Ligand SMILES: N[C@](CCCC[B-](O)(O)O)(CCN1CCC(O)CC1)C(=O)O
């Protein structure tokens with residue numbers, strides 16, 4: 001089977017320069033050759049061309065709306081074509097706003113998909129509830145049908161029609177959820193396994209219940225959106241919004257092994273690696289941790 005790799009050097013969904021260097025650091029750390037070890041043929045699509053849009057003034061409190069919108073339209077088109085050509089689409093971010101285009105594009109090719117969101121954050125603030133105006137904290141709010149009438153369309157997103165339901169999402173690793181996000185999660189009953197549930201139930205039970213709730217018949221394609229800040233900042237220090245008390249590397253690896261076992265992984269985002277926010281050592285630790293977790297999606301077995 002084939003993996004299509006797409007670099008997305010984009011960072012306008014948040015204010016810290018360097019997130020656009022994520023693809024480069026992951027490639028340099030040997031991600032592609034690690035994936036090639038398992039029986040996957042790797043198609044490297046290179047990096048998406050990111051246009052800079054001068055004078056991209058906020059839309060309400062939403063920052064860089066046109067830049068984020070333009071980039072994500074391109075991402076959607078590219079991801080749709082990669083998935084349609086039967087490649088497992090591996091998107092290297094870039095900040096988490098790239099998930100708007102990656103999930104939108106994935107839905108165009110696989111309309112019945114479900115979303116596994118591994119993250120310290122819920123990333124479902126609407127433009128009105130966001131405390132920062134940074135779009136990397138909003139991707140899911142632009143994608144779920146149930147929130148479409150809660151805010152007016154964001155400048156640059158007229159192409160983006162919501163394509164998933166709240167019940168098609170499961171959260172793993174939450175530990176920093178804003179008030180407005182908490183309200184949405186409770187109001188719509190979005191399954192959410194925070195670090196508290198993970199400590200209470202253990203990662204085995206969490207994965208069992210998460211996948212069972214999400215897709216009882218085990219038939220639907222899976223979109224994994226993996227924010228490296230879902231892992232503990234001691235093992236992924238080079239990231240923009242670190243939060244203490246995260247997933248350890250074995251929990252991360254177990255999550256990916258269980259997803260690989262479904263055989264239904266169809267697209268993966270790896271986001272929020274920012275090499276400008278750490279030392280050389282921090283960057284090496286972050287890249288190696290990320291690769292050793294992500295490679296379990298591709299059949300790497302700890303038992304050999
Ligand atoms: N929820 C935050 C963070 C989003 C992180 C996006 B990512 O893709 O990395 O998951 C705001 C978080 N907030 C920042 C200030 C703190 O005092 C409280 C938490 C937001 O800006 O929406």
Ligand SMILES: [Mn+2]
Nearest residue numbers: 120121227229
């Ligand atoms: Mn996060």
Ligand SMILES: [Mn+2]
Nearest residue numbers: 205206208209
């Ligand atoms: Mn049980």
Ligand SMILES: [Mn+2]
Nearest residue numbers: 096119123227
């Ligand atoms: Mn995120």
